[in-house]
């Protein structure tokens with residue numbers, strides 16, 4: 220039943236890589252402590268060879284019950300999910316799972332700073348959209364409305380993050396503007 | 406070279422289970438949103454069978470670069486590690502990795518609430534110890550001093566967490582006392 224076997228580490232993950240680089244920049248420069256959570260895996264079988272590291276021989280991907288990124292910035296809890304689409308005019312809500320939306324609502328209710336980072340890969344535009352706008356679109360979808368967020372709504376309510384060299388995706392600068400009412404000079 | 410194969414999910418993890426139950430209680434009662442991070446795994450090979458879920462066929466445990474638990478309580482970032490020992494008179498520092506200590510120092514510098522939950526399994530006593538006391542013991546060890554924290558120091562500087570039914574380990578009550586200067590009536 221083996222259909223294909225794939226080297227997992229070769230998957231293209233540019234948004235993730237850019238965010239990892241940015242988070243690494245933030246932590247090494249004492250700006251913020253934000254990490255990507257490990258991929259959740261259900262481990263079923265492990266081998267313990269005599270002289271070498273344990274080998275996981277059977278495991279399965281589990282659906283994430285939270286978002287991928289969290290951490291601390293200026294005492295505040297930061298929580299976000301990052302997604303990309305090849306669509307040009309809207310962002311499909313199918314990129315999110317109900318658990319993630321529920322998690323973000325819980326975070327918001329607890330006073331955390333919560334948002335999504337959305338990349339339109341065709342144009343390489345990256346937006347920060349505060350979670351309440353995602354909740355609105357999600358809840359509308361559950362009421363039978365559209366299954367995606369129009370790009371013009373993201374342009375209107377979201378914040379375009381300029382791509383730079385280091386950090387590549389300087390989303391903390393946007394957080395400063397929105398939540399701390401200041402312009403950082405990182 | 407296969408020495409033994411072990412059903413991973415059968416490992417005894419009572420402190421972890423008790424904390425998971427407590428965190429579940431907190432999130433379902435809108436008290437706090439705190440989760441255990443997934444075990445970090447380096448995935449090397451994945452099979453994609455035609456009609457069923459992807460199977461991870463080769464993977465390795467990676468050393469955690471952060472602590473295991475984090476989340477948000479009353480807008481503040483919460484970060485902790487939980488460890489247990491069978492020792493009766495001291496807590497060995499070998500339970501911690503240098504990365505974890507460094508991570509906790511970064512969290513503290515960023516204004517996060519950071520601590521460890523230490524369980525003495527022989528007597529089933531559980532203490533919350535604020536990270537600065539751990540840093541002190543760790544840095545002393547690097548200077549050639551003892552490789553463990555005496556239990557009497559934990560009793561003096563830490564906070565005994567009473568074990569109850571639901572939540573089993575009500576560490577938020579201690580957080581309230583230390584950081585929010587109030588007695589909660591959860």
Ligand SMILES: [Mg+2]
Nearest residue numbers: 283287300301
């Ligand atoms: Mg994800």
Ligand SMILES: [Mg+2]
Nearest residue numbers: 469473486487
């Ligand atoms: Mg751990």
